[in-house]
Amino acid sequence: AQSVAQPEDQVNVAEGNPLTVKCTYSVSGNPYLFWYVQYPNRGLQFLLKYITGDNLVKGSYGFEAEFNKSQTSFHLKKPSALVSDSALYFCAVRGPSNTGKLIFGQGTTLQVKP
Amino acid sequence: DGGITQSPKYLFRKEGQNVTLSCEQNLNHDAMYWYRQDPGQGLRLIYYSQIVNDFQKGDIAEGYSVSREKKESFPLTVTSAQKNPTAFYLCASIGGGNYMNTEAFFGQGTRLTVV
Numbered sequence: 001a002q003s004v005a006q007p008e009d010q011v012n013v014a015e016g017n018p019l020t021v022k023c024t025y026s027v028s029g030n031p032y033l034f035w036y037v038q039y040p041n042r043g044l045q046f047l048l049k050y051i052t053g054d055n056l057v058k059g060s061y062g063f064e065a066e067f068n069k070s071q072t073s074f075h076l077k078k079p080s081a082l083v084s085d086s087a088l089y090f091c092a093v094r095g096p097s098n099t100g101k102l103i104f105g106q107g108t109t110l111q112v113k114p
Numbered sequence: 115d116g117g118i119t120q121s122p123k124y125l126f127r128k129e130g131q132n133v134t135l136s137c138e139q140n141l142n143h144d145a146m147y148w149y150r151q152d153p154g155q156g157l158r159l160i161y162y163s164q165i166v167n168d169f170q171k172g173d174i175a176e177g178y179s180v181s182r183e184k185k186e187s188f189p190l191t192v193t194s195a196q197k198n199p200t201a202f203y204l205c206a207s208i209g210g211g212n213y214m215n216t217e218a219f220f221g222q223g224t225r226l227t228v229v
Contacts, residue, residue, distance in 0.1 A: 043204055043222045044218075092218075106155055107154075107157075
């Protein structure tokens with residue numbers, strides 16, 4: 001069965017510092033991996049995805065993510081955090097079989113302090 | 115504008131009542147999903163549908179029912195059998211010929227509270 005783990009409930013960083021939000025996954029075969037962001041009482045917004053190709057994927061708002069097949073990880077990164085990046089971040093995975101299921105991690109709250 | 119619309123934004127249910135949450139999309143997407151969000155538990159999949167007149171149970175389908183009579187609509191009914199329905203409910207859709215590698219679009223959510 002496919003699954004996603006986000007090991008940190010909360011990540012705290014100072015504005016201007018780099019940030020990393022961790023994600024590991026378990027799926028048979030090659031995965032399709034996604035990052036989403038959620039602001040309070042709102043739906044999720046898509047940030048970026050890894051399907052195939054380069055392991056470093058660039059997305060919206062200066063975010064990027066690195067796919068590491070050997071470590072089954074897909075960590076979200078940003079070189080310089082902004083206070084406005086403070087939100088809830090979700091990693092998601094869909095397996096290669098055509099089941100259509102999109103499975104999410106439990107989410108990580110990012111707090112960027114001025 | 116194209117998008118996915120959930121209504122109502124807030125919903126209050128009395129114990130023992132069934133309630134239906136609406137999800138409509140005008141993106142011409144084939145696949146639609148319902149998720150439940152509880153604090154600290156992320157998003158859990160309730161039901162999903164890849165095509166009209168077909169749907170599959172997700173991980174927490176007990177106490178819920180869905181229908182997919184039209185491509186644009188995927189309503190979720192929370193039945194009285196759902197013992198703890200208070201949560202934030204999110205609907206999503208995915209389109210494209212190979213939607214396996216396509217991102218999902220989300221509605222703004224419905225917050226259901228049992229009173």
